[in-house]
Amino acid sequence: SAGKEGYPHFMLKEIHEQPRALRETWAGLDMDYVSKLGKAIAEARRVFITASGTSYHAGLILDYLLVSLAGLDAHAFNSSEYRKYIKLVKEGDILIAISQSGETIDTLMATRVFRERGAKVLAVSNVVDSTIPRESDYQLYTNAGPEIGVAATKTFTTQLMILTALAANAALHSGGMGKEAYSLVLNELEQAPDLVNTTIINVEARVRHIAGKLAVKTNAYYLSRGIGLPIAMEGALKMKEVAYVHAEAYPAGESKHGPIALVNQEFPVVFTVTDDDYLDPLEGNVMEMTARGAYTIGILPSRHYAKLGKVFTEVIQTPDASPYLLTIIQSIPLQLLAYHTAVLRGYDPDKPRNLAKTVTVE
Numbered sequence: 001s002a003g004k005e006g007y008p009h010f011m012l013k014e015i016h017e018q019p020r021a022l023r024e025t026w027a028g029l030d031m032d033y034v035s036k037l038g039k040a041i042a043e044a045r046r047v048f049i050t051a052s053g054t055s056y057h058a059g060l061i062l063d064y065l066l067v068s069l070a071g072l073d074a075h076a077f078n079s080s081e082y083r084k085y086i087k088l089v090k091e092g093d094i095l096i097a098i099s100q101s102g103e104t105i106d107t108l109m110a111t112r113v114f115r116e117r118g119a120k121v122l123a124v125s126n127v128v129d130s131t132i133p134r135e136s137d138y139q140l141y142t143n144a145g146p147e148i149g150v151a152a153t154k155t156f157t158t159q160l161m162i163l164t165a166l167a168a169n170a171a172l173h174s175g176g177m178g179k180e181a182y183s184l185v186l187n188e189l190e191q192a193p194d195l196v197n198t199t200i201i202n203v204e205a206r207v208r209h210i211a212g213k214l215a216v217k218t219n220a221y222y223l224s225r226g227i228g229l230p231i232a233m234e235g236a237l238k239m240k241e242v243a244y245v246h247a248e249a250y251p252a253g254e255s256k257h258g259p260i261a262l263v264n265q266e267f268p269v270v271f272t273v274t275d276d277d278y279l280d281p282l283e284g285n286v287m288e289m290t291a292r293g294a295y296t297i298g299i300l301p302s303r304h305y306a307k308l309g310k311v312f313t314e315v316i317q318t319p320d321a322s323p324y325l326l327t328i329i330q331s332i333p334l335q336l337l338a339y340h341t342a343v344l345r346g347y348d349p350d351k352p353r354n355l356a357k358t359v360t361v362e
């Protein structure tokens with residue numbers, strides 16, 4: 001149809017639209033406002049982050065950065081589990097509610113309850129004046145344009161862009177990060193559209209080849225360490241929702257505590273490699289999978305190729321960047337992997353069974 005602009009599916013069109021979506025999100029970001037919010041976050045008694053599905057994975061990235069970079073007391077939770085926190089919330093707290101649609105009922109309920117208890121709420125959404133932003137104290141918008149595919153793609157990477165800028169700013173205010181390091185993060189984020197464009201061009205053929213292997217599988221693991229973990233979780237969610245392959249993500253270090261029991265000959269295990277600090281233990285985890293005959297796929301930036309290029313069955317190499325930007329870059333091959341696997345299995349990735357674009361019932 002005309003709306004697909006020549007692409008066979010909206011999901012593929014929206015994956016390819018990400019350079020533009022990121023550029024427009026960056027252009028639309030008011031850094032003075034981000035700075036005001038960064039200060040509010042740094043000064044908050046406690047920072048809560050809530051969201052569902054893909055937006056929750058973006059929330060986990062924010063949580064990771066606020067804790068590890070800004071040294072703040074931040075905690076992300078699935079919106080549907082908000083009741084656990086009711087007694088904990090007080091005036092002086094801030095809740096960051098992330099919802100691309102701005103209408104997800106669980107996230108809206110969490111927003112209402114937190115506000116009633118005196119917390120300030122910052123909404124991060126892709127839809128101006130949707131319900132959650134309207135009921136919040138502060139609003140930040142991604143500029144991804146309308147997303148038709150049920151699977152979130154461009155709204156996710158643009159969320160990551162905004163939330164990384166916000167976390168870096170909070171870190172600047174909390175003293176977790178100096179001015180120079182802060183400028184480096186911002187400069188990198190500005191390069192995201194170009195690097196994502198390069199990634200799409202460079203990885204698609206390789207991803208299609210790997211999708212051919214995954215198309216006949218029923219299970220897969222997605223493993224990582226550090227900031228790469230929520231990206232692995234998002235990759236697994238995409239694979240489940242559009243290709244109906246049972247994909248499970250967990251910290252690579254947890255392998256030996258149970259999940260590895262399932263791994264046998266040709267079991268697919270996808271690794272996202274982001275943090276330099278975790279290379280050695282991560283390599284150990286890959287070897288453990290290899291020893292059981294697993295089909296391992298490593299998504300790694302070019303600088304890690306010398307060390308890890310040979311340990312995986314398959315490698316998807318991405319451009320080099322700091323972990324802050326690799327979250328965005330590594331989402332691309334994972335989205336494409338889910339898309340191509342779905343198509344090869346004969347499914348329509350735009351219309352996954354049992355799913356609605358926006359969930360308005362609890």
Ligand code: AGP
Nearest residue numbers: 053054055099100101104151152
């Ligand atoms: C993403 O691919 C899913 N369709 C789903 O998990 C979605 O992210 C979730 O329902 C949250 O939606 P929201 O961002 O509009 O609140």
